[in-house]
Structures are given as C-alpha cells and as structure tokens.
Amino acid sequence: MGSGMNELDLVVRAKRVITTAGEVARAVGVRDGRIVALEPLDADLPAARVVDLTGDEALLPGLVDTHVHVNEPGRTEWEGFATATRAAAAGGITTLVDMPLNSVPPTVDTPSLEVKRKTAEGQCHIDVGFWGGAVPGNTAELRGLHDAGVFGFKCFLLHSGVDEFPPLDAAGVEAALRELGTFDGLLIVHAEDSDAIDHAPTAHGEHYHDFLASRPRGAENVAIAQVIELARWTGTRVHILHLSSSDALPLIASARRDGVRVTAETCPHYLSFCAEEIPDGATQFKCCPPIREAGNRELLWQGLAEGVIDCVVSDHSPCTVDLKRFDIGDFGVAWGGIASVQLGLPAIWTQARPRGHSLSDVVRWMAERPAELAGLRHKGRIALGYDADFCVFAPDEAFVVDTARLHHRNPVTPYAGRPLAGMVRSTWLRGTEITGDQPIGRLLERGAA
Template identity: 75%
Template structure:
C-alpha cells in the first residue's frame, strides 16, 4: 500500500473506534482493527488526542473566479478549505464573471481553476431567465445541479426566476433527474419590508423578515411536490419553516435542507451596530431561532451544514461607515466551519459522528458524490486530522482566504485541524493537486 493510517479514534459509518486504514492509488482499500499490520511505503500513526475524520464536503462556496478574483480566487479558497479539513468544495455559479449559465461559461471557469486547486472542486450551474435551453447541456458537461434565486441575487448578471419560470425549469430538470438548489426568499415580501439603512443591525434584520423565507420555501415545496423534481433549500435561517419542511418530507417531497455555521453560532442580540462583517442574506436571527435550528439538525429536518463562504474585497463590506444598507452581504468562514460547528455542537451534547454526518456524509450525498464523505472501502482517501479538545482564538489575519475580514475574528473556538489529506496525499498548500469534478464521476 502507499500509506497506512493507524488511529485510536476514527469516524466510520460504524461510529468512532480504533482503526488501521490502508490506502492505494488514492483509494481506501483496507479498514481494519487497530492491531492489524499492513505493509505500506509510509505509515502515519496518530495520537489519542486527534480523531481521523473523512474529509469534509462543502457544497456552498462562492469562489468568485474568474471575473471577481480580487474577492477570492481558486488558489486562496482551496487553501482555506484544506486548512479547515475540507477536501471537496462545489463552487456557486454566480459572482464570477461570466456566471456559470452555459457550457461556454463553465469551460471558462474550469480553465480558471485548472492547476490551481488544492482540494477537489465541482461546479453548480445556474438557472436564470432565458437559459432553459442550456440546462441539459450543462448537466451533461458535469455540473452537480442548478441554482436559482427567487429575488435579486445581488449581481445583475444573475437575475431571479419568477414562479412560472421556476415551475418550467423544475419540470425540465425532472426529465434528467437533476437537482434545483434555491435561494428561498420571496421578492415581494422583501420589497414590502422596511429598507435597511445605517448602522443598526436591527434595521437590517427587519429588512429580511422570516416571512420572506417562509413564503418562498412554501412555494418551492409545492412546486417540488407537483413536479416530483429534487429541490434543495439553501442556507436556512428561519426556524419557522421547519414544521412545513418536515411535513413535506413525510409526504414524500424530494427535499433537502442546509444551514450554515454562522446561523448556528451567532445571534442577532449580540451583533454590534455597524458590524457589517455579520451581514448575510438571509440574516443571522435571534437566539431562540438559533436553538430551533439546532433542534432541526437533531431531528433530521435539516440535513447538512455548509459555509456559504461569500467573501468580497474589504471596502465592499463598508466597515468604515458600518452601513448595513450598502455593505455586501456574505460571511467569510470557509476555513472555520468545522471548529465553529463543533464548538456549539459539543455544548449541546452532540458527538463528532453527528458533525461528520452534517458536514461530510450528507453534503456528499446531496451532491450525488459516491466516493466522498466516508471512511470506507472504495472511497477516496480524503481525511481530516482533527484535535477536538484543543482551542484557539480566531485571528482573521492568519486565515488562508484572500482577505482577513471575518465575523469570527476574536472568537474562541474548540477544535483544531492538524492536517488534511486528499486521496492519500497530504495537502500542504505548496503544490496544488486537487482535481476538477463532474457529476457521476466522483
């Protein structure tokens, strides 16, 4: 074998236990008791203070490359991902120029990423008005599904779908069993809400009410019910929607749901006025709402936790004025998702097996990746070496993403990523050896 890992704590589908893991050709070919002796060119023995996790799969990352690479970029984003124990990301179709809405733009994006990625990278396609004829071609070219907005996306080149267009696209995607992932906020509800302005976080929160999410999610549920197409709710922030999501799934609607570490960590009551690094859409809500989201994870109504890493250049955050009305909405936290979730999860009695389910197993399954998210025979040898009892205080300047702006700066977190391995090779950040993924091939 190429490399053997011996660890007293390994997370597999059977739970946590001592294991010896053998790797050949980038694939897991042996999962044996800890005492097993396997011949290999290299043996990595891990101490009892760390846990060997499957590499995390983050299916919601805005790399913004090409076109807005001054906001992030493939090199910096994938270095940050690896530093956070993430071995696979799926890049969102917007904020790059051009957006990924046809085969030509997909090829432009792949060319921008080629030879520059430190983890494996897949791509979502976009569904916008007028590109229905492009969707099957994009699917056949390898995108993992299609993203749409139900209100203005924040960039003019990625306009939203109205209800009729959404139904047409869902019916089309159902014909080749592709998935629609939806930014679910209702445009009319947002238009009727008070406008966000100035430095008060409470003003921004009123501008993105829970009702806007609830109405949009209800619409997606019914269209998914009528069409039978797979639908996925992005970055759930409103806990009010959990009962109807659970009801729809009991009825057999093909629906999955994600939330994000910032909704599980931060609460509106503690966000200072002018702290625009916390601005995101939908917004971080109140403490009681946060606890309901945790209950949604506990009972399985929420499937997964992903970063929604949405960085920008610092001046766009308007940190100088603290104006929530004009600041770019997005939290930069790609590298910090695992410790951020673990910090809160352990306080509520969850185990690392739960975190792995939310951030590796279920995210891989949602994207249709059959070789990612598990430490098991036949899977890619993607690993995260995690010290769950070690703590640190976040220093934005030390993070690997392009700009030091993050809502987590100064926050104490539990759990440190000691190392990341992609298909049996350690990711050091020096030489990129990630690959570009296509649906059905990973």
C-alpha cells in the same frame, strides 16, 4: 500481507476513527488514492508510509462543502481558486462545489462552465466541482450543463446581489423544474420572496435590528412554501439553501412525509451567532438571509438533531474589505456575505459539543450528507472504496481566530477574535497530505466523482 505489489501506499492508525459504524480504533489502509483496508488498530499492514495519530487526534473523513463562492474569474479580487481551496484545506475540507455566481461570466451555459474550468485548472488544493445556474431564458441550456457534469442548478427568487445573475419568478421556477425532471436534475434555491422583501422596511444604518427587519422570516417562509409546492407538482428534487428561519422547519418536515423530494442546509453562522449580540456597524455579520435571534438558533439546532436539516455548509461569500463599508458601518450598503470556509468545522464543534452532539454527528452534517446531496459517490466517508480524503482533528485543542492565519483572500470574518474548540492538524486528499505548496486537487464532474 506481503511486501512489493501488496504493500499499501499509506496506513493511518488512530484510536478515534469516525466511520459509518461510529467512532472506532482502526488502521486505515490506502492504495492508489482509495481506502482499501479498515482493520483493527494493531493489524499488520505493510505500507510505504505509516502515520500514527496522537491520542488527542481523531481521523475524520475530509469534509465536503457544497456551498462556496469562489468568484473567479471576474471578481478574483474577492476570492479565487488558489486562496479558497487553500483555506478550505486548512479547515479540513477536501471537496467543494463552487456556486455559479459571483464569477463573471456566471455558470449559466456550457461555454461559461468551460471558462470557469480553464480558470480553475492547476490552481486547486482540493477537489472542486461546479453548480450551474438557472436564470431567465436559459432553460434550454440546463440539459447541456447537466451533460457537461455540473452537480445541479442554483436559482434565486429575488435579486441575487449581482445583476448578471437575475432571479426566476414562479413560472420560471416551474419551467426549470419541469426541464430538470426530464433528467432527474437538482434545483438548489435561495428562498426569499421578492414581494415580501419589497414590502419590508428598507435596510439602512448601523443598527443590526434595522437590517434584520428588512429580511423578515416571513420572506423565507413564503418562498420555501412556494418551492415545496412546485416540487410537489413536478416531482423534481429541490434543495433549500442556507436556511435561517426556523419557522420553515415544520413545512419541510411535512413535505417530506408527503413524499416531496426536498432537502435543506444551514450554515455555521446561523448556528453560532445570534442577532442580539451583533454590534452596531459590524457589517462582517451581514448575510442574506440574515442571522436571526437566539431562540431561532436553538430551533435550528433542534431541526439539525432531528434530521429535518440535512447538512451544514459554509456559504463562503467573501468580498474585498472596502465592500463591507466599515468606514460607515451601514448594513444597507455593505456587501452581504460571510467569509468562513476555513472555520466551519471548529465553529460547529464549538457549538455542537455542549449541546450533546458527537463527532459522528458533525461528520454526518459536514461530510456524509453534503456528499450525498451532490451525488459524490466516493466522498464524505471513511469506508472501503471511498477516496482517502482525511481530516486529522484535535477536538480538545482550542484557539482564538486570528485573521492573519486565514488563507482566504481578504482578512474579514465575523469569527475574528472568537475562541473556538477543535484544531485541524492536517488534511489529506486521496492519500496525499495537502501542504499548500503544490495544488493537487482535481476538477470533478457529476457522475464521475
């Protein structure tokens, strides 16, 4: 290959490149933000910039996190586009899809989507897309949001935690699914049954087991079964968010065998922590559905290994420090949400490696499959024609989580003080290294991404 017009913008050489063909030594060539060459490590590839990774570094595709609550506008003191995307980039994530709540207004019609896009413009260090919301009374808005480029629609089956994003009942879910079926839309569901929660003990006090009793597995299992049946009747695509009950895995597997179009995700906190180890008053661990017992965690890992669970995403749902109520340590009144967007990759690698999983497995769960879920056709893989989004990862380096080194807005996370394996050394978006000095992310639309 000659110089001039044929010169590449960037070549990255690494002995460990995680590709769709597995882990291989490669020289990866980039032009105009896309991967245009995958050659042997010593191939002659003239480029304006050549980066040689060290022997302890692996080149991963940039991760794709399809479950992030950025909260801006309206609750920007909880988080915001600048801080969330900076934290994501520091964790090797190059694309996130923002949830339609807890921002004000929620993303439930095209004007609110436009407000969110205008707010995000010029603030994002990585690429950002948006989910829409399905709430009572907005069925007629769904097609317009779809045409405006949202990646799908989120609904709750019980109170969402914020009054401006109310839940759907069974009839509402069916109506939304029938509308989405007219344009092959995707419904993503917070699946906990409101009646089951209403009949459970009330969350109160500082003991985690009392909070756990207030969000029983049965509430998840019943809700997931209902969503599966509605998807079976309508033929519409559904996705189960943040699965925490391993009891539901056979339901999902059985439905898939029957041809129901259902997928599922789980989160690093369900795969890392267990209820037995959560201290009294440690409300940084509170999330809904909750972190369950150690035996449940191992079955989630099995479901992930068997492919019943498709992907692992953060459900980054931060808040201000005061809302976690560390002053009283009461799980009943503290905000429920885990802040972790920067830590997902090392958190999962720490747990995956001793269970016999490879970096290729982690990339499938955290890059390839989330991109496929959202329909991001040029993200999540190191392959020809894909965006040159990279994570340079040192899998053998360890560190202890220091909240002062995290970039999300409020220094609260259940990972604080926890030793983790694997360090993100650098993150690249379309062939440009993300430094945090200048936001270089784009706002993505479904179908164009």
